[in-house]
Each structure stands twice: as C-alpha cells, then as structure tokens.
Amino acid sequence: MMTVRATAQDARDPLSGVTVADVADPGPPEAGWVPVDVRAAALNHHDLWSLRGVGLPADRLPMVLGTDAAGTDPDGRAVLVHAVLSTPGWEGDETLDPARTLLSERYPGTLAERVWVPARNLVPKHPDLTWAEAACLPTAYLTAYRLLFTAAALRPGRTVLVQGAGGGVATAAIVLGRAAGLRVWVTSRDEAKRARALEIGAHAAFATGERLPEQVDAVVETVGEATWGHSLRALRPGGTVAVAGATSGAMPPADLNRIFFRSLRVVGATMGTRDELVAVQEMLVATGARPVVDDVLPLSAAPQALARLAGGDVVGKLVLTVGAPARREP
Numbered sequence: 020m021m022t023v024r025a026t027a028q029d030a031r032d033p034l035s036g037v038t039v040a041d042v043a044d045p046g047p048p049e050a051g052w053v054p055v056d057v058r059a060a061a062l063n064h065h066d067l068w069s070l071r072g073v074g075l076p077a078d079r080l081p082m083v084l085g086t087d088a089a090g091t092d093p094d095g096r097a098v099l100v101h102a103v104l105s106t107p108g109w110e111g112d113e114t115l116d117p118a119r120t121l122l123s124e125r126y127p128g129t130l131a132e133r134v135w136v137p138a139r140n141l142v143p144k145h146p147d148l149t150w151a152e153a154a155c156l157p158t159a160y161l162t163a164y165r166l167l168f169t170a171a172a173l174r175p176g177r178t179v180l181v182q183g184a185g186g187g188v189a190t191a192a193i194v195l196g197r198a199a200g201l202r203v204w205v206t207s208r209d210e211a212k213r214a215r216a217l218e219i220g221a222h223a224a225f226a227t228g229e230r231l232p233e234q235v236d237a238v239v240e241t242v243g244e245a246t247w248g249h250s251l252r253a254l255r256p257g258g259t260v261a262v263a264g265a266t267s268g269a270m271p272p273a274d275l276n277r278i279f280f281r282s283l284r285v286v287g288a289t290m291g292t293r294d295e296l297v298a299v300q301e302m303l304v305a306t307g308a309r310p311v312v313d314d315v316l317p318l319s320a321a322p323q324a325l326a327r328l329a330g331g332d333v334v335g336k337l338v339l340t341v342g343a344p345a346r347r348e349p
C-alpha cells in the first residue's frame with residue numbers, strides 16, 4: 020500500500036525526511052483494531068513537527084505520518100478516524116490519559132491507503148460532508164471546537180480573537196466561531212489572508228500585534244511566542260487564552276503580573292474527545308458551515324503539499340486523497 024512516511028528527521032529541513040513508498044500492510048498492532056481504507060487525509064503542522072524531530076522519537080522511524088482521515092471500515096461504512104489513542108479501559112476524557120498517544124506518534128498514521136485504529140476510535144461519517152471536508156475534522160476542527168467551547172467555554176455573542184488567521188486550527192476556529200454566534204476577530208501578518216478570513220466568516224481582521232478596538236473574552240492561540248504578548252493584552256479581565264500550539268516558539272515571557280492582576284485564565288488543550296469529534300460533525304451538519312479546504316491533491320503529492328504547509332502560504336486545510344478526487348464525492 021502507498022504510504023507517506025518520516026524516514027529521517029531534520030529540524031531545519033523537515034521535507035528532506037519525507038518518503039512516499041509502497042510498503043506491506045503491517046496488520047493490526049493489537050487485538051480490537053480495525054483497518055480503515057483511507058479516502059481522504061488532511062495535513063497538519065503535527066506532520067512537520069514529526070519531520071523536525073519534535074514529539075516523535077527517532078527510534079520510532081520510519082513512521083507513517085498523519086492524524087486525520089476519513090474512509091471506509093471493513094463493513095464498507097463511511098467513517099472518521101479519531102486520532103487520540105487512550106489506554107484500553109480508560110474512562111472519561113481520553114486526552115487526559117497520561118499514556119495517550121496520537122496516530123503517527125507510536126502507531127502508523129493516516130497518510131496511507133490503509134490505517135489501523137481501535138474500533139472504538141471510529142465515528143460514523145455524515146453523508147452531507149465530502150470526504151475532503153470530513154478529513155479535516157479529527158485534528159484541526161476537533162481542536163478548534165475544544166478551544167472555543169470547552170477550554171474557553173464561549174457562548175453566543177462573546178468575542179473571540181483568533182491569532183494567525185490562515186492556519187488550519189485558526190480557520191476552523193473562524194468557521195466554528197461564526198457558526199456558533201460568536202463575534203470573531205482575527206490577526207494575520209498577511210493582507211491577503213486577512214481578506215480571506217473575512218470571506219470565511221471573521222467579523223474583523225487586524226495586522227498581527229495591532230491594537231484592538233476593545234478587549235475580547237477569549238483568544239485562540241496556536242502561534243506561540245510571536246503573538247503571546249498580544250494575546251494577553253487583548254483579554255478583558257477574567258478572559259481566557261485557550262492555547263493549543265506554539266508554531267513560532269513555546270517560551271514567550273509569561274507576563275505573570277498581567278495574568279494574576281487581571282485574573283486571566285490560560286487553558287491548554289490537545290485535540291479533543293471522541294464525543295467532541297461527534298459534536299463538531301453534528302454542528303457542521305446542523306449549521307451548514309463547512310471546513311475551509313485550500314486544496315485537494317493525490318496522496319502521492321504529499322511532499323509538495325507538506326512543502327506548501329511549511330511555506331505558510333495556505334489558508335485552511337490541505338487534503339490528500341486516495342482514489343477518486345474528493346471534491347466529486349458526496
């Protein structure tokens with residue numbers, strides 16, 4: 020089967036470690052796992068971190084990349100793959116299992132013609148979503164849902180600032196925030212991305228670091244050092260910065276004085292639960308909102324797609340497909 024694997028790691032040149040190759044199906048790693056024939060798999064910054072040597076120990080190479088997939092199970096049912104793997108028997112929020120892992124960290128990921136997952140990690144795919152749209156949900160849309168509605172506990176009418184408007188999680192937060200009745204403000208370094216953010220649902224767009232007209236209830240933060248100070252300054256007293264990423268660096272000045280003096284909340288989140296994955300799909304179906312897909316390419320074009328992701332010239336998700344082009348799928 021065709022796979023996209025990390026075969027080497029380089030912090031400066033992550034793309035040098037990507038290999039597209041046919042390999043034998045490894046079969047189930049443990050009892051109770053089932054194969055999913057992948058129809059579409061979205062790329063995430065997580066794939067670049069793995070190629071840089073962050074979060075994926077070198078002794079696990081080669082490793083099939085990918086944390087997002089939609090495909091068919093052995094009974095031919097259309098499914099989404101929940102990429103958070105908790106310990107068998109774990110009860111409750113699986114992201115809080117100390118031993119949890121994501122697909123492509125310990126077990127082969129989704130950038131392949133077939134991926135094996137625990138049967139409990141399958142979620143029925145709604146027919147209203149295309150394969151490409153469905154493939155965006157398990158990482159970026161799940162994470163954005165968790166940040167907005169669980170970590171920041173936002174309600175309709177509240178104002179959220181989304182940093183780094185073009186990113187996969189950021190565009191998901193714009194789409195979901197707008198659909199939920201939030202007032203959505205964004206920042207981006209790039210004028211074209213700010214314009215695109217307005218098209219997909221943002222109410223206002225600002226240059227990165229620009230002073231805002233008023234303070235916000237919450238910030239969705241995935242950029243890290245480059246925007247952290249602005250995120251804290253943007254919050255009203257008692258506001259929440261919901262953080263799930265640190266693309267530009269993970270060690271900004273903490274500004275503890277501001278955090279305690281203004282009673283700010285800093286809440287971290289990684290991915291979400293299977294229940295939240297079900298909920299985000301239901302929300303999209305109910306509201307008619309849809310994931311922002313920047314481009315759809317064949318699985319074999321993964322190196323070019325990863326190069327685009329690394330270059331940052333993307334608004335929304337890059338999706339790889341197996342078989343028929345996903346845009347034509349129901």
Ligand SMILES: NC(=O)c1ccc[n+]([C@@H]2O[C@H](COP(=O)([O-])OP(=O)(O)OC[C@H]3O[C@@H](n4cnc5c(N)ncnc54)[C@H](OP(=O)(O)O)[C@@H]3O)[C@@H](O)[C@H]2O)c1
Nearest residue numbers: 064183184185186187188207208241245264266267289290
């Ligand atoms: N914890 C989790 O579960 C989870 C889940 C998904 C993602 N993440 C993390 O969240 C981050 C974003 O992931 P993603 O997949 O959404 O990535 P992505 O699509 O590659 O996001 C790129 C965005 O980051 C912004 N950015 C990057 N460097 C910047 C800088 N120096 N200054 C300002 N903005 C910068 C850019 O915004 P503009 O160009 O618009 O300014 C760009 O649009 C990654 O670090 C990823 O690992 C975590």
